[in-house]
Amino acid sequence: MARKITLDFLRTEAASGAVLGLAALAALVIANSPLSATYFAWLKSEHILQLGPLLLELTISEWIKEGLMAVFFLVVGLEIKYEILRGELSDPKKLATPVLAALGGMVAPALVYLAVSGAAGGPHGGWPIPLATDIAFALAVFAVAARRLPSSLRVFLLTLAIVDDLGAIALIALLFSSGVVWQPLIWVVGLLLAGGVAARRWKVPAPFWVLGFGLVWYLTVLSGLSTSLTAVAFAAIVPVNGRRRDGQIPLQEAMHDLHPWVAYLVLPLFAFAKAGVSFAGLTLEQAFAPLVIGVALGLFVGKQVGVFGAAWLASALKIGRRPTGSTWLELYGVSLLCGVGFTMSLFIGVLAFPGAIDSPQQVEVKLGVLGGSFLSAVIGAAVLAFAGRRRKESVVDAPDTAR
Incomplete structure (x- = not known):
């Protein structure tokens, strides 16, 4: 039952990656079309919610960031609780490698960013941006490129991404809740x-x-x-024990009911609201600004070095092991996919550099996140596809070797 729920979750995440990609592409096209002014004006427009004595007035951009993304973090919190109590994370031995890899995947990108910003005189406050991994996009690329590879790699990626999300949420609590x-x-x-x-x-x-x-x-x-914090805290109190009447688990029901909405509506809307970058008037100086390069290299270089290096170290020290049936090349491909930060990195970027959605710093954040995520996705997919072909060839060649 638990395995079926996990696989259903993964399929939904993978399928939603296409919707996310289309939403991001639509935002880029519109932001660089005659509708650009309308797009940015819509995001800045204020809307009021009034339910009796309750009154809130926020812009569309804020409603998406603080409202809809709270539902996303609720689902993340439910997922984390379920995996800790009933799923893959309930076995400490299965936790070691992905947890250490996730920690390495947070430390190395921060160091890469700080090294770039220190050398080039960029803002130091952007170091948390390349620390996150976008579960949906990473799994979508994995589903396309790694069809012949062991399912244990997929579970490794999901587990690592969960720990990544937990780390990102902790950072939000420490840094962005003043x-x-x-x-x-x-x-x-x-x-x-x-x-x-x-x-x-x-x-x-x-x-x-x-x-x-x-x-x-x-x-x-x-x-x-930040509403992300209380959303995860709320998830922690949702019951995980089955009801006597029908045996259904409220936490699983909430995950099942909310996850499609998050995957196909909340995250695509966030991508549409945050991925729109106008290239009008963009100069080479801004395109290669320290903030852009720091974020892009943090995601592309820092993530793969941190994740793969920590996984190798865990194996060498015999405190962890590779995912069952996988090779180091396949694990390296997964490490590259961890550099797909996208929605989570954009979310942290909004918190790290508050201000207008089309401000110079926000434009640079978006350029860095999109560039680093694109490189990580394309090269990660290429490595995984190559590893899959090698695995297929070794299976085909095996009978000939036996003879």
Whole structure:
């Protein structure tokens, strides 16, 4: 059952990669067309939500970043909790290599970025941007390029990406949650504690979970805290034990119901809102600015070096091992795919350099993320495809060798 859920999750993530790609491409085309002014004006337009005494006024860009992306982080939190309690992450021996690889994949990109920014005089504040991996895009490329490769590599990639997401969320908590208004935050903590107690003692109906998440989200926006944090905290209190009546697990139901919406609506909308870069007036100086180069090299060079190096070290020290049935070449291809930062890197870029969506720094962030992610995806796919052909040839040649 758990295996089926994981595979269904992976298939949905992989399939949604095409939608993400089309959304990003559409944003680039529109941002460089006669509709460019309309596109950016739409993202900056303010819209009001009023439900009785509850009132919020945010721009479209903010609604997507703080509203829809909170649902994405809720699903990520549900996934992390499930994998820790019931899935791949429940076995410590299976955790060692991908966890260490994820840590290496966060440290090395930061060092590469800081080295570039230090040498070229770029802004140091962008170092968290290349640390993240986009699960959907990475799995989409893997699904296309690695059809002949062991499924253990896919699980390794997903596990690593989960740890990556957890690290990114922790960074968001530490670095990008300043200026907090404490009164609504105290209410958030109280509601989460009450929900956790209620989940352990009673069978809470689904509508109350929806209402609770909406209220926690609203109070988080008022507090000034990143909604990604409380979304993951809310996921931690969703029950993982099956109901006596039908044996269904609320956490699995929430993952099953929300994941398609996240994969096919939330993430594509975020990509459409954040990937639009106008090249009008773009100079070579800006295209090769330290921020652009630092982010791009952090994703393309830092990720592959950190992930592959940490995985090799874990194996050499015998505290971990390669995914079952895989080769080092295949693992290197997966390490390259970890440099596909895209939506997560863009999200952190918005937090690292707040301001107008078409500001010079935001343009440079987008150029760096798109460039590094594109290189990682194309070369990673090429390596995996080559490894797949080698595996096929070795299988075909095996009977001849035996004779």
